[in-house]
Amino acid sequence: MATTNVIVVGVDGSESALNAARWAAAEAKRRGLGLRVVHVWGVTGGYYGGGLPLPASAFDVLKQEAERVLDQAVEAARQTEPDLPVTGDMPCLAPIPHLVELSRTARMIVLGSTGRGGFTGMLVGSTTVAVSTHAHCPVAVIRGQEHTGPxxxxxxxxxxxxxxxxxxxxxxxxxxxxxxxxxxxxxxxxxxxxxxxxxxxxxxxxxxxxxxxxxxxxxxxxxxxxxxxxxxxxxxxxxxxxxxxxxxxxxxxxxxxxxxxxxxxxxxxxxxxxxxxxxxxxxxxxxxx
The missing domain is CATH 3.40.50.12370 (Rossmann fold)
Known part of the structure; x- marks a missing residue:
């Protein structure tokens, strides 16, 4: 597959993910690349407990929340680099396989160090570990702060x-x-x-x-x-x-x-x-x- 001129940042509504979106925006600007903000959401296949179909009302609530999370991250990126071309995407898929698939053509995948569902004391989210392990392109994990050093x-x-x-x-x-x-x-x-x-x-x-x-x-x-x-x-x-x-x-x-x-x-x-x-x-x- 051909490599695209885009950095992909995965977001989930956590503060860590927003920091990742800001870092990714600055990195894309430095490299002269575009930024794609991806929020993978929903219940895979539209089903929950015991294979029962997800009620339409619950699906709509999840979708509205996904839109809010994506819009917040896109706005954080645009505030960081107002002139940067930023696109947003919110597929209803399993997060890890989708991000790994995107890594086949992305110039870089950027992720926060902890997810929204992380427990106190959990240092790195499961998605970050899995994508860092299996991605096909460089993966930036945004921890701490970018110091002024080397x-x-x-x-x-x-x-x-x-x-x-x-x-x-x-x-x-x-x-x-x-x-x-x-x-x-x-x-x-x-x-x-x-x-x-x-x-x-x-x-x-x-x-x-x-x-x-x-x-x-x-x-x-x-x-x-x-x-x-x-x-x-x-x-x-x-x-x-x-x-x-x-x-x-x-x-x-x-x-x-x-x-x-x-x-x-x-x-x-x-x-x-x-x-x-x-x-x-x-x-x-x-x-x-």
């Missing part, structure tokens, strides 16, 4: 992480902020245990190897984005710990959907999972090839 990208040296590097350079260039290229390695990670080059290296040699991993990952990107100031950070720590610390002052944290130690079939890595649950700024999860 864009931060987690780099692990894997081929699957290349889209995250590209997205991070692009985001930093658009925002005219520095980029922190963060490569965090642990003595206990998957490659340290099973990769022969890492296993045989030790002490200072291993640190030099990690510097090389970061340098190779960035090769070519700084030439493509010469105006982006890059700060290289290499540390021996848990990746999620460092990325969460940076999220306290970052404009955006960018990661791949799976890390270097991910297993085939594991669609969302542990670091990405930690970020969408606990980060204190927006998180962008990119998709590998």
């Amino acid at each position: 864009v931060v990208v987690g780099i692990d040296g894997s081929q699957a992480g290349e889209p995250a590097i590209e997205a991070a350079f692009d985001a930093a260039a658009q925002r005219e902020v520095p980029l922190v290229a963060l490569h965090v390695w642990s003595d206990l990670d998957y490659d340290s245990a099973f990769g022969s080059t890492r296993y045989l290296a030790g002490g200072e040699g291993l640190g030099e190897e990690e510097q090389r991993v970061l340098a190779e990952a960035l090769a070519g990107w700084q030439e493509k984005y010469p105006d982006v100031v890059v700060q290289r950070v290499v540390l021996n720590d848990r990746p999620r710990h460092q990325l969460l610390e940076w999220s306290k002052r970052a404009a955006l944290v960018v990661v791949g959907c799976r890390g270097r130690g991910g297993f085939r079939g594991l669609l969302l890595g542990s670091t990405s999972q930690a970020l969408i649950h606990h980060a204190e700024c927006p998180v962008l999860i990119t998709r590998g090839s």
